[in-house]
Amino acid sequence: LAGATLEPTAVHELAAAVGPDTERIEQELRKLTTYARGAPITAADVRALVAGAIETEIFDLTRAVVRKDTRGAIGTLERLLGEGQAPQQILALLLWQFRVLLFASAMKSSADAERMAKAIRSSPGAIARWQGEARRISRADVTRAYEALYATDLAIKQGRTEPETAMMLCVLDLCGVAGADPRELIVGEPPRR
Structure with missing residues (x-):
């Protein structure tokens, strides 16, 4: 569109x-141009206004967690929180990504991808996209991730800690950082492993 200037990172996000x-x-682009009012369109603008942009960020966050890339995961989480994304939304989308990851880990063929995608109301492409990452994580790790995500959700809802703090603990725990177990926020002591 005439008059629209996008920063390179905004082009990538879009x-x-x-x-x-x-x-x-x-x-x-029409929507972003109206919003920017002549200023360059940023990646943050795209993430805030374009449906699907936060899902890409959450995919990156989940992939960093699966790869135990603590720096990448925390950087992505801080960026999302800094842009005003609600911790509960981030949490829900992380949980969804781990659900897709669980199904991808059980996939044996492309026919399985179609069947599993239908079962969880996703696309075969989403399942296939996670298939490579699924080899990096065990079912026990996925179960542990579910526990951490649910504990974080409960801690936030019960007001036991600030939502941003709970999310940081959760992501650190998912990356395997010792002593960052969000389940402690609920029971007051580390759960037995």
């Missing part, structure tokens, strides 16, 4: 969020 759909790109 492409990741909408893909090659030129009609949707044009629609999103």
